[in-house]
Amino acid sequence: MRKKTISDYAGKRRNLSVIIVPVLLIVGVLLITSVSNLSYDHNGLHNISLSGVSGSKSSMSNLKPTRGSNVTVNTRAQTAVNPNEIYNNEPAPMGIADFGIGPNGVPYSYNTTSFMGTISLTNLSTYNQSLGKSSSQMGFQLNVNLFFKDGGNVYAYWVQDVADFNTSDNSFYMVDNIWNMSSTSANMHNSTISGSGTIGNSSSTKFYYYVYEHMFSLTYPAKLTLQINTTTSSSGLPEIEFMFNDGNGMITYDKPIFLFAKNITSGPFFLVDGKQYEPDRYSFYDAELIMGGPGGGTKTTDVYSNVSLQLQYWNGMNYQYISNAYNFGSDTAEGICNVVGTELPQEASLPLSVHIQNGTGKLGQVYNAANLSFLHVYVPFQDGSLVLNGNTYNFSYGKLNLTLPYVSSEMSYELYNSSGRVYSSNISIGKGQNANLEIxxxxxxxxxxxxxxxxxxxxxxxxxxxxxxxxxxxxxxxxxxxxxxxxxxxxxxxxxxxxxxxxxxxxxxxxxxxxxFAMSSYKVTFNSSGLSQGITWGVSVHNISSKTAVFNATIEFYLPNGSYMFSIQNVSGYSISSNATGSFLINGTNLLINISFTPISQPLGRVPDGRLIGYITPAIIVAAISVTWLYYRKKK
Missing domain, CATH: 2.60.40 (Immunoglobulin-like)
Known part of the structure; x- marks a missing residue:
């Protein structure tokens, strides 16, 4: 890839073309014979043979010229940058980009320590016959801008994580580039940076690059993730991590360090700012995941495609989709034509994406914050995940911010911590609205x-x-x-x-x-004695409860401090010798109340009172009849 310049679109100085064109052709031929020199012409495409790497590889060099004289530049803070200042139509770097421009053209800015671009491929074929052996190659570029201050000086670097993709066999390899945008004449030097790569030279502009010496292959449908992080090294120096994931886990393939920056006062972070250009006076503080030619400012054509591109940034808790998306980038010179980039249908089950398919398209903003919904989740645990309409969002530090497509219906969600699901429900969010889910x-x-x-x-x-x-x-x-x-x-x-x-x-x-929800309670135990086996007895504590037990088992109540009345249920054949009714006082200790039952026994030979009447009454009647009969007999 090379850096795009306004001069590419400026009026040509035709009176010089007779001299310039032959000179450039001669220089190009000389440079092709010496790959190690890495000094390429504006549209140069070269094959690099590396140990352990098979296949045709193009240099990922991007030129960094100055802004053309036909463009008026305000070097002070801009009211808003113009995303269409360089590209108005195809061929262009097509995909998804955040220029820091929101609804109604209002600019905004933010910074982050990580960008992640996700490429979902169902099929893809590109072709440019003029590329020769690389005619079916194209590039996926994740391009961001690093910012930091060292000793009061501002430094800006254009950072590229690139997958050079061969659409004929779905193979790819990784390349990274770093360009110095800190001034109109800034360069990269060996004293600037140290990593797995080296310093190259492109039209007197020095840049850092590294080609990862491995080939990879995708099988459709496929997903490829590009990620760039920035942090500080163990020595406190700004560091960049170039990463990718082809479905087999994230690989960090290069970690260059800025050697000179020993007095960092701000950053390092990646900056998106729609209010100003970079110090080189023409580059955007943007973030973009784009499709283009395979390097050196080349272009290609989309023959057929079904690709979706997603761009997310780390907000400190989770990766969040950008809120305002254009379907083209601007900082790179590689491009592609016959591309239609549109927003995926707004469905709750789909993440925010730009859908790429072949056809006649136009450059523009595909979605913005006014047509989206935003969910902010706050939970009382550090790490977890939210499953929202089937999509899983992981988060850290007890917070989660989501940019979502607007849907008119309710969305179902489930909230998880390390132990499992803790809550589930439904939620609805209006268009352009924010909703808080505070747990x-x-x-x-x-x-x-x-x-x-x-x-x-x-x-x-x-x-x-x-x-x-x-x-x-x-x-x-x-x-x-x-x-x-x-x-x-x-x-x-x-x-x-x-x-x-x-x-x-x-x-x-x-x-x-x-x-x-309860005051201190104490155990009150009623202990019975004297009952025969199998006999049931019971206790009632007034206004509290009644309980029964069998034989000599105890009955227990748990009661707070206070005075209580109780009564013992009558048991047939037994008398209660003590505590048939009464009261007790609980004052911070357990109580034991003994209940003694006594069988009701009769004296020896004595007929129980109830039966005595039954025996005596008939005898009296018989005696009375006998006396009467004897009396009348004597009178006769």
Missing amino acids: SKITIFENFSLHHTPSNFIWYILINGKNYSTSAKSIVLYLPYGDYNYTVGSNYASIPIANGVGTVDASSTFTNTTIF
């Missing part, structure tokens, strides 16, 4: 402080329409911010609950909401 961690503490807690003790809380139960000391649940009514209970109805019905105020993300 509170609510901890419900069992605060009975029971002495000799029953081994089978289980308590529950009914909240937000769901019942949570446990035998542990606490229940942890996750709910969106809000007020929630709750009801608390247990499998021991005799244990009173001080605040068994109430409201939880879930208004904090990282601060647990604690509910203390």
